[in-house]
Amino acid sequence: MIGYRRHAAIRRNNKQIASERISILLTLAREKIKEEPNLAQRYVKLAREIGMHYKVRIPLEYRRIICRNCKQIIIPGINCRTRTRTGRESHVVITCLICGGQTRIPLKERKAVDNAKAKIKN
Ligand SMILES: [Zn+2]
CATH class of the missing domain: 1.20.5.420 (Immunoglobulin FC, subunit C)
Incomplete structure (x- = not known):
């Protein structure tokens, strides 16, 4: 016990x-x-x-290196493709080349930088 x-x-x-x-x-x-x-x-x-x-x-x-869909390890240049999309909500799209599933990672850090810039302007 x-x-x-x-x-x-x-x-x-x-x-x-x-x-x-x-x-x-x-x-x-x-x-x-x-x-x-x-x-x-x-x-x-x-x-x-x-x-x-x-x-x-x-x-x-x-x-970040495990596919959300098929749970396999995905490494850029080997079995996944990464694309950055900029705009109102910038994010990175990771496409798994094993299952074709996509994972989106928002770029919050960038937003924080933008917010900081806006604050300085005001
Ligand atoms: Zn996958």
Whole structure:
């Protein structure tokens, strides 16, 4: 029988280990995608499974390289296409060349810059 506090500590530790493993797997996946795409995709699947099991979110920098539609790793110049669209709401469109799915990433940073500029003008 382990007490609540100890249990909570173990769970925190597991989460810590899980997120470390996710980072390692996704780093490997990114390195291997060119030479061994199948292996890389397996790493991504594993990382996602760990994330779901331990309820750990995939870090943003890696979420951007996983297709929202088919959940496979997508790297510009290899299996996805990125296009920037400017206008009222600037965003980047990432087209996955595996499934054809598109992910939009709004460029909030740019908006922040524009807002800052507007403030200076006024
Ligand atoms: Zn896809």
